[in-house]
Amino acid sequence: MKAIIVRPGEKGAVLKDIDLKENVGENKVKLRTLRVGICGTDRGIVTGKLSFTRAPEGFNYLVLGHEGLARVEEVGENVNLKEGDLVVPVVRRGCGKCSNCKIGRQDFCETGEFIEAGIRGKHGFMREEFVDDAKYLVKVPRDLGELAVLTEPLSNVMKAYNELVFVQKRSVWNCEDSTFGCRRATIVGSGPIGQFFAMVFKTNGFDVTVVNRREPNQIEEKISKTVGYSFVDTSKGLEDVPDSDVIVDTSGYPSAFIPLLKKMKRNGVLLLFGTVGGEKDEIYSDLITFFVEYNISVIGSVNASKLDFEQGMTLLSVWKTRYNGVLQDMITKIVKPEETQDAILEKQKGSIKTVIEWSK
């Protein structure tokens, strides 16, 4: 079958015919790939910037792709899915050794011996079909259809949000009327992850500001209006950034979020989500004193549990109804498998999410 593969250590991605023998035994499911999203991690892999990329054992290549959506074609014994069901596969598979992996929280794996489909040690979903364990497949509610390709990136946002809300129970953080209506979240970055954060916070009652070092493009402007958040161009200064209870960085650049910390309120949280290489910045001991005196917490968050995938799908259903057309608008480009390498390498102005269509 056709697959997009990379060779760890080398740059570039190619569409190739590969021959993978995977049996549909007990607890297994055979799947036809429908759509696969492309994200910054894919770009990092293809440009050779991500050092942890790794082919599966016994292979000298890795099938790319971790934002999958597929249709069930055949089920083994003991599987609670049926032909025709749409599913989204979970990316990370646990080490089987640490407590977190044993209870399905491989996103908190302690050993680091997990594998990740399309990233390290396990073939990804950019191929015509694949076989997977039923327990790693999240069933898509019928109303979502192909929009479910957005589930995987959203799942990581859900995990971060859930962790944030949990951590903030360290003090009374709900407002005086029990809601989050008095809380302000400022999101650094307006890519798909930034947009999802904005929607999650809005749906949960927060006041939301998204910042970037430029003016919003047309799509961003439309989304910001529909969802109901403010967009601030910080290249013009930070005056319009409101005092915030949460600052979420989706950029990975210290220079993008450290200056914003002067807008952080007492008991606030800095949520770190973005990763990038090679930049440096200065911090002062005054910032440390501020963190202490203001009870600030910082949370680095990666990956997601299967529950986060399910909760993401629930929110997608809400947004489908509530934010007329916004989810469709976020998918700014649909490409064929042959166009994948280009789609990964050229990040076009005004694009939000590109997905590869493998089948309908």
Next chain:
Amino acid sequence: MKAIIVRPGEKGAVLKDIDLKENVGENKVKLRTLRVGICGTDRGIVTGKLSFTRAPEGFNYLVLGHEGLARVEEVGENVNLKEGDLVVPVVRRGCGKCSNCKIGRQDFCETGEFIEAGIRGKHGFMREEFVDDAKYLVKVPRDLGELAVLTEPLSNVMKAYNELVFVQKRSVWNCEDSTFGCRRATIVGSGPIGQFFAMVFKTNGFDVTVVNRREPNQIEEKISKTVGYSFVDTSKGLEDVPDSDVIVDTSGYPSAFIPLLKKMKRNGVLLLFGTVGGEKDEIYSDLITFFVEYNISVIGSVNASKLDFEQGMTLLSVWKTRYNGVLQDMITKIVKPEETQDAILEKQKGSIKTVIEWSK
């Protein structure tokens, strides 16, 4: 009566006769001061380094002292204490406006309009006697006696520890046998706060290392032996610092704890407790990526609730029995009120905690 006073904005502390009229009305208690501890905050106030020092409204001076221990001399109506009881007063008094202050968690005050005895807006305990609200007094169990002067600094450590344990419930953090026996805490700084952190972690089953940029002095060596933790001199390198699940900074210097972060394990926590001015350090975006990929969290923690005072006293009772003489050893110097200014300004080598004896 005699009191140690400072004039905000000026350096130095003086012993003066002051005349404060405080009535013992309903819910009020008249107290004779027994002992008051001296800490870094007092030093900061006396040397004029702490910008937030503030005299109470209507006064041009502030009575210093927030680590109090006093004996009840007279009680107003509706007070659940009796003459002769020993008490430790809580330092921070809430703003009365935000949710946290309304439920007794002024350590998480959101408005910043709290006051703190001996620090900002309220006279402290370095005076012969004072009147206070019963609800801010924590009764000392009889077995503790004068050791209870250690309660206030310990209370802040309790809050930080309690918050840490709560925040870590974001993943499974207890070891496979349900205890904390597999977890390692590394404490930066070997002053009284560092020692208390070491004892709290040890009592809760952690493996503990205390680091400083020098060899331990004699008292530190004795305490480390009795309590059962390792002392590492990091001026010789970081080789002997173990991989850690918690790193606690009590120094305030980024340069003291940032290099240690390479020892941080997945799902780990950096607890910020120390504050200091004027230093700067560089951070790299790789550190941010590390925080994200490793699910690291950072917690800045300040002050304590009344419950933390009570829990601190419970631990003091444990340590009195368990760590033979260590608490007494920590009080390295007892001075008279007249010697206070010198005691605050000269930090002597080998000293841990100096207390002023006001009465017996």
Next chain:
Amino acid sequence: MKAIIVRPGEKGAVLKDIDLKENVGENKVKLRTLRVGICGTDRGIVTGKLSFTRAPEGFNYLVLGHEGLARVEEVGENVNLKEGDLVVPVVRRGCGKCSNCKIGRQDFCETGEFIEAGIRGKHGFMREEFVDDAKYLVKVPRDLGELAVLTEPLSNVMKAYNELVFVQKRSVWNCEDSTFGCRRATIVGSGPIGQFFAMVFKTNGFDVTVVNRREPNQIEEKISKTVGYSFVDTSKGLEDVPDSDVIVDTSGYPSAFIPLLKKMKRNGVLLLFGTVGGEKDEIYSDLITFFVEYNISVIGSVNASKLDFEQGMTLLSVWKTRYNGVLQDMITKIVKPEETQDAILEKQKGSIKTVIEWSK
């Protein structure tokens, strides 16, 4: 204006012209009533069975109705709503004294001095218009429209569900894949509350069974099929009731849920939601032993916070998309204000929720 009123202590409800002067001052909102739902509590008030019914101070009657939906007509200063917005008013208003009321959790009021619109001490919503405090109004997302009349009953279910999920964190209760896919909830009662519980549990991944002492009627059968839960007629025996992790009673009859406890699994929860008078049942010490040995917990749950209202609206948006037409089907009857007394008194076979239409 026209209003449905009751006289506490007397039976019956009448439509009367009343004259209430309510000003639209600061933080206030004038509202036109659209729809008001009728529930068992209304029935209890009208038949004189609820002893706690109470007119507002200074009145000898009480305007009935607590399941409201209204349109904003005029806003006072400092209000974050605008003309035309739809809102659902919160029912319970706190005592202002206890910690829970101070932080917006009047559903956990400790003093019992709260008031409840349409139930005790405050006029309800069965009237043409009313003025209310903005902070007790929950804004309806545009996509919901008149379905939002279901928010109030659902809010109570949300509170109970949220409390259940919180309490169950006492042990690892998420399944091995982190979801709730392995958990079974059995709901006693198939009225609107039972249906909402079924939908909440389903949406969160649980396997759900609804039980009643009769066969499902046509609407129930349709809902059960669309939502995807089993309906068991327990008048034929308990064989078809599965072993359960949660048993929710919405009936109030001990004889309805105590026999089901033999189906309860280890670490399970019995959620008590229903209230009714005059029945008795026997319990054996063996049941107590079972509760102890099996770590069973029981949670009585009443009322809801404003956050629960918001979360209920989010779920209504999901169900509107996901459960084609089910929410509309649940509103089995729409009556005019003049028909209210009859609608309250005659509970018709096959009816689920009756609502009064006051305006469009």
Next chain:
Amino acid sequence: MKAIIVRPGEKGAVLKDIDLKENVGENKVKLRTLRVGICGTDRGIVTGKLSFTRAPEGFNYLVLGHEGLARVEEVGENVNLKEGDLVVPVVRRGCGKCSNCKIGRQDFCETGEFIEAGIRGKHGFMREEFVDDAKYLVKVPRDLGELAVLTEPLSNVMKAYNELVFVQKRSVWNCEDSTFGCRRATIVGSGPIGQFFAMVFKTNGFDVTVVNRREPNQIEEKISKTVGYSFVDTSKGLEDVPDSDVIVDTSGYPSAFIPLLKKMKRNGVLLLFGTVGGEKDEIYSDLITFFVEYNISVIGSVNASKLDFEQGMTLLSVWKTRYNGVLQDMITKIVKPEETQDAILEKQKGSIKTVIEWSK
């Protein structure tokens, strides 16, 4: 070696010479038994009332005893204990299959396939020596010495208390000053478990009442005075039982705690700890309504984690200092192995805890 054995299904316990070959391999520890406490479960086993008693596989008898205290005699490889250390063994050993057992919380085992030393499927500690896995041994702090024989019963109380405090975070349950000073706990039963509950609640700041259907005996009176709780004889009526936030039943008799529920305050908890057979009582639907309207929760609690053992030891250290001689007083009788059967069968008036001395 000598051991106290029972034959499941038969009554009585005998001291016999048994021959058990247990090797001290990797992770194993050879132990000399010092003391073993006797409790109601032992009585239930010896009188044949406990149906779940079970000999280990391959044996037709069971060595009795689960409240152990032993001295390390020999350690296998990879063990973090040394000769001479005192240890208390954990009783329950997990099924190895469910999530709770996998993370060391076998007290919440879901499969029921756990084993318990001296109770079901594993030989207990009433024998001269035994070999055990290091991970099930809790090291005794030096200051406790032989008092540590009280750890096992206390561990179960710790688990119940910890669960209670966790569950109560469903609302704001700390008092307005953040402590538990405004909360009242009423304990049904004044045996060792009742006494431990009283001490745990007192140490955590609660106001405590212990009730029984008789006057306190001399030792109970002394303990109540030292610890600072009230003892109420409920055979004279319930007038002196205060309104309570927590009611703990240690008796297992519904007739002992159900009448007390009229003293339960809003948001209160009924903690079920006692188990007994054969009694019945009536409950009314009014009680269910009360549970609902008052947000009452009920928690059945059994067994304990290793962490609860450790925390129990910490409290024993506190009480040793704080409650002069009370712990010694609780051990009302020390018997020889030969006297065990009689000690188990005759529960003497005025006795609290009997322990068997196997070695010094």
